[in-house]
Amino acid sequence: MLSADGTAVGFNGVALGRSQVYGAVAEAVCVQSTRHRCPSTWCDCGFYCFHDADQARALACxxxxxxxxxxxVLASGRYVSYELGLRYQRQTxxxxxxxxxxxxxxxxxxxDVGGGIVGWRRLEPVCRECAGRRAVLSLETFGALSGVPMSVDEGNGHAAMAPLAPLAGADDESRFPDVQRQESPGADMSPDAxxxxxxxxxxxxxxxxxxIQRRLGRLTDRP
Ligand SMILES: [Zn+2]
Ligand SMILES: [Zn+2]
Structure with missing residues (x-):
């Protein structure tokens, strides 16, 4: 998440945690009651983690x-174990x-993909091609604002998926004479880019x- 004034970034939980935005170092808060300490065994509050990253990737399907x-994350403070990991009080x-x-x-x-909450814009990963000329937040800026390094997760199931080869004729060299190709800013890019x-x-x-045609039209239509 990016703050409305663009000076801070944070994270927004899933499910119950959707109403909260927290920073890189945070204490869990219970949205159901302020009367108990978090995480309570009588409640489902607290931060949750998996011991195994693949379990998190499976959930993301x-x-x-x-x-x-x-x-x-580094979990600390009070904690309760659950089948796949920990429910705990504090995280970095x-x-x-x-x-x-x-x-x-x-x-x-x-x-910025919309669906933010008061004071915070929701952000999503975007590639160079889809971003086009839109204003986006660089991964470096996110890293600088959060103090946490950001990288692309290479260990997910998408690794088995790749774009199809272009259709025959779609990348026909004869349509792009050499001279133009050299002048094009994308001359040394892959066809995909x-x-x-x-x-x-x-x-x-x-x-x-x-x-130009409109202006020419206006001039030539004059009596
Ligand atoms: Zn609670
Ligand atoms: Zn894309």
Whole structure:
């Protein structure tokens, strides 16, 4: 999460924790009652962790959690064990690992995806191609604001998935003579990265052409 004034970042829990945003070092709070200490054996409050990162990745296959990030934490204070890990009082986030962009590509930044809560914008990993020219938060800025390093989680099931090869003819060299290819800013990029770039260039040129045609039309229509 990014604060409304853009000066702080935090994390938002899943399920019951959705109403809370907490920092890299945080104490659990109970949203049900202020009368007991957290975590209480009579309540389900507290931070939760898994002992095993793969168990967290398995949970993220559920659509309720699939846009969440993986936090490596140091748990401390009071705790209660549960089947897969601990429910505990205090945590320090040691690292943040993010999943892929919704399109499946490797993320390059964090995008404001809506669905925030009062005072906080919700961010999600986004790749360079999907981000386009939109303003996004760089992974470095998130790291600087949180004091926690952020990296891409390579250990998830997406590793088995990859984009299909382009359709025959879609990447036809004859349509892009060598001279143009050398001048193009994306000349040494992979076709995957180059297509959105060239598409954006065509859109810009098309808009400019439309504008010129409109002005020409106005001039030539004069009596
Ligand atoms: Zn409680
Ligand atoms: Zn993408």
């Amino acid at each position: 559920d659509e309720q959690y699939d846009r969440s990030v993986l936090l490596e 986030v040691r690292s943040v690992r993010i999943g892929r962009c919704r399109c499946g590509r490797t993320p390059a930044a964090l995008d 180059e297509i959105p770039l060239l598409t954006a260039e065509v859109t810009l040129l098309q808009a400019r052409l439309d504008e």
